[in-house]
Amino acid sequence: YYNDACKARKYRNTMFYCYLNGADYVYAENGLFKSQSMSREDWDTEFSILNRRYTREMFDYSITHPRVGKLQIPFAAVYGNNEYILWQKSSRIPELKDAKDWDLNVWGKWKDKCVYGCWRAVEAWLPVAENQNTVDDEFNLSLHSGTIFGSVDVTPYEGDYGRYKFIAFFGWNTYETGLKTKLYGYLSGGGTVLISYCHFNKTDNVNGEFSYDNQAVKELTGLNFYQIINDYGTVKIGDKSYNLGGVKLFSASVAVGDNSVEPFIVSNSGNVIIYRKKTGRGTLYFCTFAEYYGDNEGATDIMKAAAKEISYTVCSSYIDNANVAYTERVTDGGERIFNFINMSSKCENEQSFTLTLFDGGKKIVKTLTVKTDEIKEYVYKK
Numbered sequence: 001y002y003n004d005a006c007k008a009r010k011y012r013n014t015m016f017y018c019y020l021n022g023a024d025y026v027y028a029e030n031g032l033f034k035s036q037s038m039s040r041e042d043w044d045t046e047f048s049i050l051n052r053r054y055t056r057e058m059f060d061y062s063i064t065h066p067r068v069g070k071l072q073i074p075f076a077a078v079y080g081n082n083e084y085i086l087w088q089k090s091s092r093i094p095e096l097k098d099a100k101d102w103d104l105n106v107w108g109k110w111k112d113k114c115v116y117g118c119w120r121a122v123e124a125w126l127p128v129a130e131n132q133n134t135v136d137d138e139f140n141l142s143l144h145s146g147t148i149f150g151s152v153d154v155t156p157y158e159g160d161y162g163r164y165k166f167i168a169f170f171g172w173n174t175y176e177t178g179l180k181t182k183l184y185g186y187l188s189g190g191g192t193v194l195i196s197y198c199h200f201n202k203t204d205n206v207n208g209e210f211s212y213d214n215q216a217v218k219e220l221t222g223l224n225f226y227q228i229i230n231d232y233g234t235v236k237i238g239d240k241s242y243n244l245g246g247v248k249l250f251s252a253s254v255a256v257g258d259n260s261v262e263p264f265i266v267s268n269s270g271n272v273i274i275y276r277k278k279t280g281r282g283t284l285y286f287c288t289f290a291e292y293y294g295d296n297e298g299a300t301d302i303m304k305a306a307a308k309e310i311s312y313t314v315c316s317s318y319i320d321n322a323n324v325a326y327t328e329r330v331t332d333g334g335e336r337i338f339n340f341i342n343m344s345s346k347c348e349n350e351q352s353f354t355l356t357l358f359d360g361g362k363k364i365v366k367t368l369t370v371k372t373d374e375i376k377e378y379v380y381k382k
Contacts (some may be wrong), residue, residue, distance in 0.1 A: 003039050003047040006134045009345040009373070010144060012054035016375060019062055020327045020339050021151055022071055028055045061375065069329030069337055074315055076153040076164045077122050080173030082204050083157070084115075115206055117294020121170045124307035125152045127322035129343035144343045146322040149315050161186040165314045168194040168307055172292070174204045180216045188280030192314050194307055196287040197250035206292065217250075221277055221286045222258035226251045228290050233269035237305040243298035249273070250288040265306060274306055285310055321353035324370060340368065340376040348372045 011030045018026065031052040033042050041047040126145035133140050153164065161167050161182065173179075183193055200217050201210040214225040229251050231244045249271055254261055264276035264285060277284045287306070293299035312318065317328060317338075326340045342351045348371075355366045357380060370376040 002134050003041050004134055005050065006132075006346050008047060008050045008054065010132060011051050012058070012373065013144065013341055013343055013345060015054065015058040016061070017325055017341055017343075019058060020067070020341070020375075022067070026055070026058065028052075031055050065375075067329065069331040069335070071151060072316070072328040072330060073151045073153050073163070074165045075125055075149060075311065076155040076159075076161070076167050077119075077125075077171075078159075078161075078167055078169050078173070079154050079156050080169055080171055080199065081157045081176060081179070082174040083172045114292040114295045115172050117300060118170045118172075118292055118303070120294065120300050121168075121303040121307060122152075124304045124311065125149050129323045129325075131323075131344040131346040131349070134346065144345070145325065146319075146343055147325040147327075148320070148322060149311050149318050150326060150328050161191060162189060164191070165316075166192040166194070166311060169196065169199045170303070172206070173199040173201075175200045175202050175213050175216070177213075177216070180220050183220060183284070184279065187282035187284055190281035192283050192285070192310065194285045194287065194310060196289040196303075198289055198292055210290070212250075212290075217286075220279075221275060221284065222254060222261040223250075223252040223275065223286070224254070226253055229271065231267050231269050231271050231273075233267040233271070235265060235267050235273055235302050237265065237302065237309060240305065242302045242305065244269075244273075244302070245296045245298045247293055247296055247299045248290040250290045252288075265302075273302065315358075317355065317357040319353045319355050321351055323351050324353050326355075334382055336380040338378045338380070340370045340378070342370045342372050342374065344372075 008030070015026050028051070031048055033048060123145070126147060128142045129144045129146055132142055132144045155161065155164070155167070157173070167186070183195070187193060197212065197217065198210070200212050202213060203209060203211050212225070218224055229249050230246045231249050232246045234241050234243055244267060251271065260279070261275050261277040263272045265274040266272050271288070273288055275286045275288070277286065285306070287303065289299060289303075293303070319326060323342065323344045324340055325343050326338055329337045331337065336357070338355065342349065344351065350369050350371045352367070352369045355368055355378065357364050359380075359382060364380065366378065368376060368378060
């Protein structure tokens with residue numbers, strides 16, 4: 001937006017974050033030039049000079065701090081079957097609004113926020129960092145987040161779910177029969193899944209009439225479909241209450257003889273919002289949302305809060321500050337190497353946080369701080 005010291009620091013943080021998460025290449029255009037609606041920067045301007053200094057710092061760091069151990073990526077959001085695009089409608093440059101939003105038609109994006117808005121639930125793992133922009137407005141999207149549970153992947157629908165402890169479906173998914181088998185195998189091996197009823201819809205069009213595979217739902221969850229209802233009640237998760245706003249829900253009864261499925265989150269109207277079912281060594285969390293809820297703020301916040309609550313039950317570490325991103329690597333010798341970055345780029349600051357990690361039955365709590373432009377390292381040895 002504005003090419004200033006804040007934006008240059010975001011460039012720096014992006015390079016270091018990508019390096020710590022395994023990137024092999026950096027495209028350093030910001031150190032050469034920058035041309036946009038607000039300003040133009042050339043090779044010899046202060047902005048480009050500062051970015052080149054940051055690029056050298058990152059390169060020097062990569063030489064003196066080689067990445068040791070295997071990167072831990074506990075969670076992944078699934079990029080669903082026939083998901084149209086992850087790029088959100090709000091994530092666009094100012095000129096597009098003046099040009100009558102031509103990109104929405106060229107790229108074939110659905111204009112309905114109900115689908116792409118669902119991706120906001122990923123903030124359960126990637127909360128938006130504070131103080132990262134010189135100016136906050138609708139065109140200056142906050143691109144940086146903390147990573148309160150460590151590194152997160154977006155995995156393709158066809159990908160290997162077994163690499164992760166916890167996978168979640170947030171955006172669009174067109175159901176096909178192979179998904180049930182794939183999820184069952186992942187769950188049997190000890191994985192954790194969060195998925196909604198809307199992801200069992202077989203109609204590949206958000207504006208079409210949904211056709212759900214209720215037999216697949218029954219076989220996977222043990223739930224018999226009864227009807228679709230609207231719930232205008234509230235849900236309490238932790239110490240916060242959320243409005244459902246009339247969201248459409250899957251109403252069901254539990255199959256006779258199946259004692260492995262139970263209500264996990266229930267509205268004050270008495271409707272089950274999320275069921276929990278033990279499958280093999282894993283756990284399935286089945287949300288009853290029968291529609292994509294991205295234009296329903298309360299429903300989106302419920303999904304976000306539920307995903308976060310579930311995460312605490314399966315993670316091996318977490319922190320309590322949304323302005324800090326971190327990675328964890330495990331060496332062959334069992335050392336756990338943590339690296340932390342301060343993602344608040346607007347001004348010089350120091351972020352305090354608590355790292356909680358688990359080692360077998362032990363819970364270790366460590367209070368740390370990370371300054372602006374610092375990569376904080378903490379090594380845990382058994």
